[in-house]
Amino acid sequence: MPDYATVTADYTRLMTKHFTKGRGASKIRFVTRHHNAGISTTDQTWQTWQRREASAHYQIEVSGRVGQLVYDADTAWANGDVAANASAIAIEHSNCGGAEQDWPIADATIVAGAKWAAALCVFYELGRPEYGKNIRDHKNFYGTGCPWHLAADHEGRPGKYHARWMQVAQDHYDSMTRGTPTVSTPNLLQEIWDQLRGPNGKGWPQLGGRTIVDSLAEVHxxxxxxxxGMGK
Ligand SMILES: [Zn+2]
Structure with missing residues (x-):
């Protein structure tokens, strides 16, 4: 399992070329989704990109393993658009079949990619994953079919994996950001105590100046x- 809290991948093999050090004046604003148009591990992707002028920050393998190839602080050559590259963290998703099967993606890969994107949204304070805002597709920036069935718009309708991916991303974001109580336990107990005693401990006007405890005792x-009396 990768470390979501610190966005540390399962495996790291850094590109030695075909990326840009730093992000210039830009900062991270969104995640871009890609598919490999191939079945590829992090090592295989590394080999491909060392030979080709391309890269992405992360490779999600068929198993769901998360590989890092370019550090988040650097610019990957992923989106075919200089400005988009400088603002994006690019996530590649391996396919689990070829063109003859129309580039399927395994559910483990979809889930891992979506959770990773959510963790990045938490870490870089990009907000809850939302398509068109902090989640974008390669094809938003370049004339390509990528990320194919992951795309929000694949040949005029949502790609068949788009909804699943977004749902997992949002659920994971919610689970990572939940659990921070707005009121601590001692404060909550104090609040209950104050309610029972009334303002400044002087009882409630609605109860004739009595506290809730006294009123209940009276009713009792x-x-x-x-x-x-009824028993007599
Ligand atoms: Zn792409």
Missing amino acids: AKLDTLIK
Whole structure:
């Protein structure tokens, strides 16, 4: 499992060329989704890009393993657009079949890629994953079919993996950002105590200046008397 909290990948093999050191004046603003148009491990992708003028920050393998090839602080040559490259963290998703199967992607790969994108959104404070905002597709910036069935718009309709990917990304973002109580336990107990005692401990005007505890005790005593009276 990769470390979501620190966005540390399962495996790192850094490109020695075909990326740009730093991000110039730009900062990370969104994640771009890609598919390999091939079945590829991180090592195989590394080999391909060392020979070709291309790169991405991450490779999601068929198993769901997350590989890092370019550090987030550097610019990957992924989107065919200089400005988009400088603002993006690019995630490649391996296919699990070829062109004859129309480039399928395994669910483990979809889930891992989506969770990784969510972790990046948390870490870089990009907000909840939302397509068109902090989640974009390669084809938004360049004349390409990439990321094929992952795309929000694949040949005029949502790609068949788009909804699943977005759902997992949003769920994972929610689970990572949940669990920070807005009121700490001691504060919550104090709040309950103050409610019972009334403003400044002087009881509630609605209860004739009595506290909730005193009022309940009074109600209890009256009921007690009534019940005893009914028994006679
Ligand atoms: Zn692409």
